[in-house]
Amino acid sequence: MVDSTSDLTAKPLHTHTNQPISPDGATSDLNTASFTRHPIQHNSDDENGFQKLDAEYEALEHAPDLAIATTTTYSEGCLSVNRSRRNQLCPIYRLPNEILAFIFDYVGCSPANASQPFRGRAPWNVSQTSKLWREIALGTAILWSDIVLRTVPLAQASLDRSKGALLNVSQPKDMGVAPDVRFLQILRPHINRCNTLMLAGLTPEALAYLTTPAPRLETFFAYLDLDYIEDVVLETSFALPDLFEGHTPQLRAILLGGIPLSLRSALFVGLTFLHLANIEYVDSSVVQLFRNLAMYPLLEILWLERLLFPLADNPNISIDLPRLQDLQLIPIPQEFMRSLLASILISPLVSFDIRMRDALDFHLRHPPIVYGNGGEPP
Numbered sequence: 001m002v003d004s005t006s007d008l009t010a011k012p013l014h015t016h017t018n019q020p021i022s023p024d025g026a027t028s029d030l031n032t033a034s035f036t037r038h039p040i041q042h043n044s045d046d047e048n049g050f051q052k053l054d055a056e057y058e059a060l061e062h063a064p065d066l067a068i069a070t071t072t073t074y075s076e077g078c079l080s081v082n083r084s085r086r087n088q089l090c091p092i093y094r095l096p097n098e099i100l101a102f103i104f105d106y107v108g109c110s111p112a113n114a115s116q117p118f119r120g121r122a123p124w125n126v127s128q129t130s131k132l133w134r135e136i137a138l139g140t141a142i143l144w145s146d147i148v149l150r151t152v153p154l155a156q157a158s159l160d161r162s163k164g165a166l167l168n169v170s171q172p173k174d175m176g177v178a179p180d181v182r183f184l185q186i187l188r189p190h191i192n193r194c195n196t197l198m199l200a201g202l203t204p205e206a207l208a209y210l211t212t213p214a215p216r217l218e219t220f221f222a223y224l225d226l227d228y229i230e231d232v233v234l235e236t237s238f239a240l241p242d243l244f245e246g247h248t249p250q251l252r253a254i255l256l257g258g259i260p261l262s263l264r265s266a267l268f269v270g271l272t273f274l275h276l277a278n279i280e281y282v283d284s285s286v287v288q289l290f291r292n293l294a295m296y297p298l299l300e301i302l303w304l305e306r307l308l309f310p311l312a313d314n315p316n317i318s319i320d321l322p323r324l325q326d327l328q329l330i331p332i333p334q335e336f337m338r339s340l341l342a343s344i345l346i347s348p349l350v351s352f353d354i355r356m357r358d359a360l361d362f363h364l365r366h367p368p369i370v371y372g373n374g375g376e377p378p
Helices: 002-017 046-089 097-109 131-139 152-161 181-193 286-294 334-343
Strands: 146-148 167-171 194-202 219-224 253-257 273-280 301-308 319-321 326-330 344-346 351-354
Touching (some): 146 152, 152 181, 181 194, 286 334, 334 344
Parallel strands (some): 146 167, 219 253, 253 273, 301 326, 319 344, 326 351
């Protein structure tokens, strides 16, 4: 240990003992020869002699600090090399890079990862562990494909590192930060590779950035920023842009909260999940909604929440939903609810959640529900 410490101290000092030292601690024109005694001169050069002595004194005063700084820099380099060699001896470092990338991806998808502070989550923490792990993390695009909109720099870094991978972009409700136009501006060029897009707290202006085709989009959840949970947005309250230019051939799940997209939109095709909330339709009718539902034989989840429609006759459209598993009707007009329950044909195993503002004698107000194959409720 003594020999190692001596070597550690001697090497950097040996490098600098032959280098001149300036008054501010840096190297100068002085060298070891400068520190020899000088005879006292009593002539016109006395002033220069004093200046030279002062410079030597100041250089000597800074010498300990320079020695410490030099030793610290040298020892840090040695420690880095030591850690690198130690890491290389660990069994996990003998695994192929592909296996390590798979492990990093698995950790990133685990529930425990989501509970960590953001910068302590994979892949961010992985990319700061070692040089090898950083190279693997930066070279594995899928590790960066799950993007939570928090800050613009982090979002941009994830978009760049994800390269051509499919993206899952989200802005949770509990974040307390709306996905302002800066997020959507940098996201817009990458809409064509979004697989999931879940945005809360949107403004009508922000929707203008969601107008490019989304051929890979399968799930689209969007909430308008509402003051109260029971607020409804009129269909004609603002001009809604042509979302994704109507080009979403793989879209299967839609949630629109306060976003009055016309029910004639090309987005309402081939769905397995439909959740509409906080919308008052004016141009779209109950008939159009029922026609859409009739074209969803694979629909599994239907949630209609705080929807209003103009008065209309009973649509008289049969809606067969053999795969429906979950039906939620949360305060919607009774006539609308009555028409829907009279029109749908469902499995007796469907999970119901029906809420009414006035729950007086439900059976007298609404017709019996028709179950597929003449079945009875369980």
